[in-house]
Amino acid sequence: MDYPLQLTVNGVAVKRIVEPQIRLLDFLREDLGLTGSKEGCGTGDCGACTVLIDDEPHHSCLTLAVEAEGAAVTTVEGLVTDDKLNEVQSAFVSAGATQCGICTPGFVVMATAYLRDNPNPTDDELRMGVAGNLCRCTGYDTIMTALHSVIDGKVELIEVAPEPQELVPEPEGEL
Amino acid sequence: MAKVVERPQEKTALRVANKPVSRIDGVENVTGATKFGADFSLPGMLWGAILRSPHAHARIRNIEYAKALEAPGVVTVATAADFAEDVVEPTSRPHNVFAGDFALFLGEPVAAIAAVTKEDAEAALELIEVDYEPLPHVLDPEDAMKPDAPAIRHGDGGDIDRTEMSFHSSVASSAEDLDESGNVSSQVQFSRGDIEEGLAEADVVKEGRFTAAMVHQTYLEPHAALAHYTPSGDMKMWVTSQGQFYVRDTVARLLKLPAHKVIVQGTAIGGGFGGKMTLLAPIPAILSKKARRPVKVVWSRSEELVAANPAPYSVIDVKIGAKRDGTLTALQGRVIMDTGAYPGSPMSTATMLLGSCYVFPNMELEGFEVLTNKVSVGAYRAPGAPNSAHAVENVMNWVAQALGMDPVEFRLRNAIKEGDRWPNGQPLPDVGGVEVLEAIKNHQVWNTPLEQGSNGKPRGRGMAIGCWSGGAGGSAATIKLEADGSFSVLVGTINLTGSTTSIAQVAAEELRVPLEYVSVHQGDTNEAPYGPVAGGSQVTYTVSLSAAAAAHEVLRQMKGIAAQRLGADVDDIEFDDGKMWAQGDPERYVTYRRISDEAVGSTNGPIIGTGHGKPARGNPGFAGTIADVEVDTETGLVTILNLVGVQDAGFAINPLSVEGQIQGGTIQGVGYALLEEIVYDEDGSVRNPGLLDYRLPTAADVPNVDTVIVEKHNPYGWKGTRIVGEPSIVPPGAAITSAISDALGIPLHNMPLTPERIVMALRDARSNGRSNGEPTS
Amino acid sequence: MRRFDYAAPTQIFEACALLADRGDDARALAGGTDLIVQMRERGRKVPLIVSLRNLEGFKGISQNADGALTIGAMASGNEVHHSPLVQKHAYFISEGAELLGSIQIRNRGTLGGNVGNAAPSADAAPPLVAAHATASIVGKQGTREVPVGDLMVGPGQLALEPGELIQSFTVPAQPAHTGTRYVRHVPRREMDIAVVGIAALVSLEDDLATIKEASVVLSAVAPTWPHATTAEQTLRGQQISEKLLADAGEAAAADSRPISDVRASAEYRRMMVDVYTRRALATAIERAKTAV
Ligand SMILES: Cc1cc2nc3c(=O)[nH]c(=O)nc-3n(C[C@H](O)[C@H](O)[C@H](O)COP(=O)(O)OP(=O)(O)OC[C@H]3O[C@@H](n4cnc5c(N)ncnc54)[C@H](O)[C@@H]3O)c2cc1C
Ligand code: FES
Numbered sequence A: 001m002d003y004p005l006q007l008t009v010n011g012v013a014v015k016r017i018v019e020p021q022i023r024l025l026d027f028l029r030e031d032l033g034l035t036g037s038k039e040g041c042g043t044g045d046c047g048a049c050t051v052l053i054d055d056e057p058h059h060s061c062l063t064l065a066v067e068a069e070g071a072a073v074t075t076v077e078g079l080v081t082d083d084k085l086n087e088v089q090s091a092f093v094s095a096g097a098t099q100c101g102i103c104t105p106g107f108v109v110m111a112t113a114y115l116r117d118n119p120n121p122t123d124d125e126l127r128m129g130v131a132g133n134l135c136r137c138t139g140y141d142t143i144m145t146a147l148h149s150v151i152d153g154k155v156e157l158i159e160v161a162p163e164p165q166e167l168v169p170e171p172e173g174e175l
Numbered sequence B: 001m002a003k004v005v006e007r008p009q010e011k012t013a014l015r016v017a018n019k020p021v022s023r024i025d026g027v028e029n030v031t032g033a034t035k036f037g038a039d040f041s042l043p044g045m046l047w048g049a050i051l052r053s054p055h056a057h058a059r060i061r062n063i064e065y066a067k068a069l070e071a072p073g074v075v076t077v078a079t080a081a082d083f084a085e086d087v088v089e090p091t092s093r094p095h096n097v098f099a100g101d102f103a104l105f106l107g108e109p110v111a112a113i114a115a116v117t118k119e120d121a122e123a124a125l126e127l128i129e130v131d132y133e134p135l136p137h138v139l140d141p142e143d144a145m146k147p148d149a150p151a152i153r154h155g156d157g158g159d160i161d162r163t164e165m166s167f168h169s170s171v172a173s174s175a176e177d178l179d180e181s182g183n184v185s186s187q188v189q190f191s192r193g194d195i196e197e198g199l200a201e202a203d204v205v206k207e208g209r210f211t212a213a214m215v216h217q218t219y220l221e222p223h224a225a226l227a228h229y230t231p232s233g234d235m236k237m238w239v240t241s242q243g244q245f246y247v248r249d250t251v252a253r254l255l256k257l258p259a260h261k262v263i264v265q266g267t268a269i270g271g272g273f274g275g276k277m278t279l280l281a282p283i284p285a286i287l288s289k290k291a292r293r294p295v296k297v298v299w300s301r302s303e304e305l306v307a308a309n310p311a312p313y314s315v316i317d318v319k320i321g322a323k324r325d326g327t328l329t330a331l332q333g334r335v336i337m338d339t340g341a342y343p344g345s346p347m348s349t350a351t352m353l354l355g356s357c358y359v360f361p362n363m364e365l366e367g368f369e370v371l372t373n374k375v376s377v378g379a380y381r382a383p384g385a386p387n388s389a390h391a392v393e394n395v396m397n398w399v400a401q402a403l404g405m406d407p408v409e410f411r412l413r414n415a416i417k418e419g420d421r422w423p424n425g426q427p428l429p430d431v432g433g434v435e436v437l438e439a440i441k442n443h444q445v446w447n448t449p450l451e452q453g454s455n456g457k458p459r460g461r462g463m464a465i466g467c468w469s470g471g472a473g474g475s476a477a478t479i480k481l482e483a484d485g486s487f488s489v490l491v492g493t494i495n496l497t498g499s500t501t502s503i504a505q506v507a508a509e510e511l512r513v514p515l516e517y518v519s520v521h522q523g524d525t526n527e528a529p530y531g532p533v534a535g536g537s538q539v540t541y542t543v544s545l546s547a548a549a550a551a552h553e554v555l556r557q558m559k560g561i562a563a564q565r566l567g568a569d570v571d572d573i574e575f576d577d578g579k580m581w582a583q584g585d586p587e588r589y590v591t592y593r594r595i596s597d598e599a600v601g602s603t604n605g606p607i608i609g610t611g612h613g614k615p616a617r618g619n620p621g622f623a624g625t626i627a628d629v630e631v632d633t634e635t636g637l638v639t640i641l642n643l644v645g646v647q648d649a650g651f652a653i654n655p656l657s658v659e660g661q662i663q664g665g666t667i668q669g670v671g672y673a674l675l676e677e678i679v680y681d682e683d684g685s686v687r688n689p690g691l692l693d694y695r696l697p698t699a700a701d702v703p704n705v706d707t708v709i710v711e712k713h714n715p716y717g718w719k720g721t722r723i724v725g726e727p728s729i730v731p732p733g734a735a736i737t738s739a740i741s742d743a744l745g746i747p748l749h750n751m752p753l754t755p756e757r758i759v760m761a762l763r764d765a766r767s768n769g770r771s772n773g774e775p776t777s
Numbered sequence C: 001m002r003r004f005d006y007a008a009p010t011q012i013f014e015a016c017a018l019l020a021d022r023g024d025d026a027r028a029l030a031g032g033t034d035l036i037v038q039m040r041e042r043g044r045k046v047p048l049i050v051s052l053r054n055l056e057g058f059k060g061i062s063q064n065a066d067g068a069l070t071i072g073a074m075a076s077g078n079e080v081h082h083s084p085l086v087q088k089h090a091y092f093i094s095e096g097a098e099l100l101g102s103i104q105i106r107n108r109g110t111l112g113g114n115v116g117n118a119a120p121s122a123d124a125a126p127p128l129v130a131a132h133a134t135a136s137i138v139g140k141q142g143t144r145e146v147p148v149g150d151l152m153v154g155p156g157q158l159a160l161e162p163g164e165l166i167q168s169f170t171v172p173a174q175p176a177h178t179g180t181r182y183v184r185h186v187p188r189r190e191m192d193i194a195v196v197g198i199a200a201l202v203s204l205e206d207d208l209a210t211i212k213e214a215s216v217v218l219s220a221v222a223p224t225w226p227h228a229t230t231a232e233q234t235l236r237g238q239q240i241s242e243k244l245l246a247d248a249g250e251a252a253a254a255d256s257r258p259i260s261d262v263r264a265s266a267e268y269r270r271m272m273v274d275v276y277t278r279r280a281l282a283t284a285i286e287r288a289k290t291a292v
């Protein structure tokens, strides 16, 4: 059976017909081509599929697409504003908090929501707050460094695809 | 942040190498733009699903799939019958895509379906009728070694495929493959001196029997592959794998296609750690060939945990003797390694590594690789080494304690050095074991006495070291000078560990331009020069050499052009910052951009250089861990208070990336030590096939890792580089279990030390009247 | 996942009728953190899913005139955890809810679902049982109140008729000097399923040294969420002492009926019931002393 579905994804109104067994994760990845949300487990155990539903972090792998009817969904692709990475994204890049990068989208979405609600956590609270997001590569060290730099307000926002600077200036004195 | 122990050599002239650089692909990762295996799709694409054996051991009498073919959406079904007999190697898991006459473990693929949707493919699996005759199965390797144990395999003989192990270790395996002796698939022995005499000479002898659980690499991205067999007969593939050429060769062989017609693009890879090679790729390939449509298959996490290729369970006996002055006299060791249903485990490496860190004048080591009806094992970051280190390093600490010696001093006294031999007789080049031990000895954590907690919970400290030989495969790289004076580098290796960034650093350093002038591209198997599997820590080690060679070739051509233009001798050309000039006259120069222009019209033609080769030899990397723990003796819960990871990187091309490797490997070691274990039920099924019960450490379970990078120059690597990826996982399991042992005052022998194992060990020790006594065995 | 039909009715009677008509073929969907996992990983087949998301009267947390607290079945783990009302009224219900998975799980997973899933290892349900909460059950026949402690009859099984739903939970007001604690044993600190869970509620006499009433409910060590009745008897009317807590711990261990599974052996579980009962009681007593 097919169901009509209306929602907004990253600020854009979307209308589609879906089958009820389609998970929000499948809908985002396959119907909308937003492959930033990842499937690490499909059972709520890894956090790689985390998206914001009405501003709250949810597992898109445990959410039926039809259950997101009327919701505002934000994926990792929707975190960039005015051509700048958000604070958490920028901090991840600067701190080298991504290795393979597969956990990164979910981690960034989760941490963005967590730090919005808890701007001043202790290190332990922070670790508990993001414990639903597994990372196998980093050992979490650089991720924590990145998030602490957000907490300390020390992040410079990074521009997405900046205008390339001219490489070799036309030199003087060249032969 | 890492403390780098500086080599005395001056490094001031370095431009971008040896400087921390965050990964070039960072922005792509944080925006979700990076495309991993499952992120590729094609119009008209079908989805594949895999039918797996529900029996740990069974004869397959018949497979009937006519009904499945009629099901909605189903396009094709593939089974073992689709592969020509002469390409199937019964003893090689990658070349045995589907179970043939026998299913040897629960979860072994039996058939696969391609259908229009995932749901259609999965639903149709139930319509395949397989006639199984269940056979007796064995799950425990020690049971499997008994003379009356049922045979795991069925007279299939054949050479054992050790390809994947060879990626990880350049050390020759001297294991004998055994066809005739029941379920022991191979056996190895190393001996030196006279073990009995060595033990007799010793004033202190300690021994123990250690088990290490089967653990999963648990890369967070499950296996995924997309195959498209085009009308012109090209097999185009997008695969998440550590080695695109290995995938290509395997698929070409299995499908009897010419290598150049199998075009594999290795996608961004969401972690591999040795476990992501070519298990899945042949399945979408055969389905696509049959369906003549693109087919994608993505494994679920439970398929990963049940049927991928985890790291082996092992039982290791170790006995070590030393004289009162701390000199080692003897090492006796015996390794039993559970290889699962296919041979190819790191048994011989694990056996040899028992004797790899210290000089033992007398030793006797033997190893047995044993078949069982479990999933076959694969490589996981320094395969076999954490198991070995767990056994040896714990016993070393017991010996040190019995001698009343500091465990670091004891190790320093016996540490292996250049010219000493490994158990296989191979003399060592200049290794950094001593330097790693010195770094531990000088570390602030090591020099700060462990304070007892206020809550009455006992605390303990443990240290361990370990080493890994690493791979040293052949590789190649191509560099082009572009029109504006920038460079593009083409490689065929997978960017697994941020190696792309390091390679860019190497090229920029050699070409003397800023990092932004260099881009590195990973081409598909037809575009790119050959690259080794991203395993064995070898990508940066080997590709840095070929990238440097390619840069030298490019510079040679550029100098020719510059010399002409400057009217100077080629040998007098100097360069930096995108300019070349004649020695002594830097005011008159030509830019790289001008050289590029000029070259196109010259007899040289466009500037392009390829470098290829293989490091003269591998050179082991050493690592060490200090762990401080606190134990709740009532519940067995362990809190790690301090974790220090020390590693010799030779020359850290990108210290940020080296540091990340140390941290990641150390925390994987925490998983080994405390949490991770694939648990089997009696029927051969995995009882914890999900990430809730197969427990990776979360951020809340681990402390920061205090990292120290030691740089002991390796004459065989680019500017002294050594393998980096793997050694960090070797010692943490040993150090953490040893710290727990220290806290409780009892010997402990298992990994992982789950809360239950700790509580039960304490209870047993109490009932034996020995708690808080000296750890002995 | 298998194909299935889906409905998200707005009327309670409609939801109940759909579920009653399809019997075992239909299942209510709250947050889906149990149900979707079972359908995906364990091949559970559910031909009709009836979503509760649009139903009125299943949401919200409020205090009643008589001082009792009503928590809608669809209240999410995070709502229950963060609710000042819940924290003030029966802190351990907040504590239990806080343990559900991760923040993401707690945004989806509901209190009704935790009870509805009827897992022996549930973390949010045992505090409801220990606090003598009742569930309002709606069905085609109307509404009935059932003690949460009587609701679970075995793993995955509730004493509900087809078509019946839990609409809300009512937690009675607690006497003065009452303190509560829910604590569980797991190898990881987050993201784990209880090996043992203990919900303890203690009411003290005005002397703050004598136990007036105690309620100890066990998780993950029996087919349901039973009271540790011997332990409760051991405590009632007694002076607080270390020995008393130790006796209660031992009694609770004897009351438990654990099994061995992939998470732990029965033997270890019994040992942990002892340890955690003691610890839960100690905290509940501390809280009771400072409670108003
Ligand atoms: C990663 C992960 C970690 C978890 N960790 C924990 C944990 O630590 N502790 C714990 O206790 N649980 C845990 N869970 C399980 C689960 O999250 C909780 O049980 C949660 O409360 C279930 O709520 P839900 O709304 O998602 O239920 P659903 O999955 O929607 O429903 C569960 C069952 O209850 C029935 N049901 C739902 N609502 C009602 C109702 N109003 N009336 C009648 N029946 C109903 C459904 O039909 C279904 O059978 C975890 C789950 C995951 C995936
Ligand atoms: S994919 Fe959703 S939590 Fe892992």
Ligand code: FES
Binding pocket: A097, A098, A099, A100, A101, A102, A103, A104, A134, A135, A136, A137, A138, B220, B270, B271
């Ligand atoms: S960076 Fe690989 S899993 Fe986190």
